[in-house]
Amino acid sequence: MKEKEARIASEKVQGLLSEDLKKAEQEKLAADHQIASQKDMYKRLQEYNTSLQQYNSKLQTELSTANESLKKVEKEKLAIVENLSTLRGHYNTLQEQLTSSRASVDEAVRLKESLVNEVKCLREELHRVREDRDRQVSEVQALTADLLKFREKTGKSFMELDNLTIKSNALQETCSSQLEQIRILQHQLAAANEKLKMADLSTIETKVKFDEQKRTIVELQERLENAELQLSEGEQLRKKLHNTILELKGNIRVFCRVRPMFSDDGSGTETVISYPTSTETLGRGIELLQSGGQKYPFTFDKVFSHEASQQDVFVEISQLVQSALDGYKVCIFAYGQTGSGKTYTMLGKPDAPKQKGLIPRSLEQIFQTSQVLSAQGWKYKLQASMLEIYNETIRDLLLPNRSNPSDMTRGESGVSGKQYTIKHDANGNAYVPDLTIVDVCSIQEITLLLEQAAQSRSVGKTLMNEQSSRSHSVFTLRISGVNENTEQQVQGVLNLIDLAGSERLSRSGATGDRLKETQAINKSLSCLSDVIFALAKREDHVPFRNSKLTTLLQPCLGGDSKTLMFVNISPESSSVGESLCSLRFAARVNACEIGVPRRHTAIRSADSRLSYG
């Protein structure tokens, strides 16, 4: 009985063990399967990693090739510049020689003229003396004949005869002295003629030399023009390569512009800004000198001194504007202390040809280029909008019949009472629904719109600027292009932003409403700097949504757009503190990587909303 129980128990144990074994085998199979799939995933990850490394090394190679070409171009530029300065030296020496040759030709001509005059006088005198002599010889002959007749016919007294003889002798003496004079004069005439011949010879010689020098100068001028052409071609190539490198790096580009000093700048007019002249930083460096003698050097993609004209500045951004037509998102914004020239740089005076700012110039270029491209089958549709952010409230600057708000008495949401909000479309691009969007077909239409917008903009007077912009203004042009020949479509966006001026409350003299504005401006600019710092530090969270300005700018700062910042600087020494802050901020912005710009050539659904990216 016991044996039976023991067998049953042992069978039970065996059954349990075999179940456990089965389970264990099943678990092992599952584990093997998991290991195999993880291995597979690991392999795919390795492949992905290798392809990423290959892409990275390709990018590195492109970058280093571009860098090398840039170095080469810069070396060539240096050689050309040296060559040019030698040529200029040579040219100047030849010019000096030419001037002295011209002087000696003039001197020889003067000498020749005086010799010709002298010869003429001598000839006249000789002629006169000869006539005198002939007259006197004929007188002597007549007297001698008279004497003979007298002697023969009348036999007059010896006394009279003697007198006549004396007279005749005296006349003969005069005659011989005049002959001597004639001889001397002839001698002088021969010498003068000899001198004249010599002068003629030296004039011819000088003329030959002069012609030779003229030829050399023409040759040198041609060489100089060629060298200058080469230099400008090299410069263009350098710029292109520089832009390519920046695009490969995906950085935000920064241009710095210093406004001129004005007579009403008051105290602090000593020079605090200088521009280094070394080859590497030429046109890109700026140094700020603090009262303690401390120097702060900065380098940007371009530095414009107070002498730069609106056209000089535009030339540097025109390529960027062009890329909006090619289907890129482009964003240009101006940052700086109040009164430092942001509005002048962005808008300027649209009706004064030399003082037009970047906005009117960019639009003119877009219209002109789109007309040129129409010959290749391109048709463009341009839509404009303009808004301002005033005290964290969005206002539509193109709203028809909007009254002039510069008295600052309107409500927080603007005259229309409409509340504008920022929304995001399916692609994550920001847009403001209900904002006035105008189809623009000519530069005249745009000029009218800009005038309307400028009148609607919130401006006020601060201690530091007679006409201070108290809001951030955002001009947006959406460009849709279709090529009828190739069916290609492009979608470009150009955002031109004039930020309100940063200012210290203590310096701006702001009180009441103005104080509120200044606080709102400073808060939104500080949100902008938080965003920039987060981007620069590659933080996971970038606080774009902390202000209206950064929400709107998100596609330009965090996406694939071509972004350029102008940092505007006031030159007075009393602004050194603010200038230093602005330049430090700009240096941070310059270091931000926002990704590689991408062309938007895909066909989009017809959507009339205007987005900012």
Ligand SMILES: Nc1ncnc2c1ncn2[C@@H]1O[C@H](COP(=O)(O)OP(=O)(O)OP(=O)(O)O)[C@@H](O)[C@H]1O
């Ligand atoms: N490069 C320049 N050449 C000539 N005038 C200039 C230049 N830059 C600025 N100005 C003049 O300086 C004054 C202040 O410039 P602007 O209004 O553009 O400054 P801002 O930075 O926009 O100031 P805010 O932030 O207060 O609006 C204006 O009268 C403007 O015409």
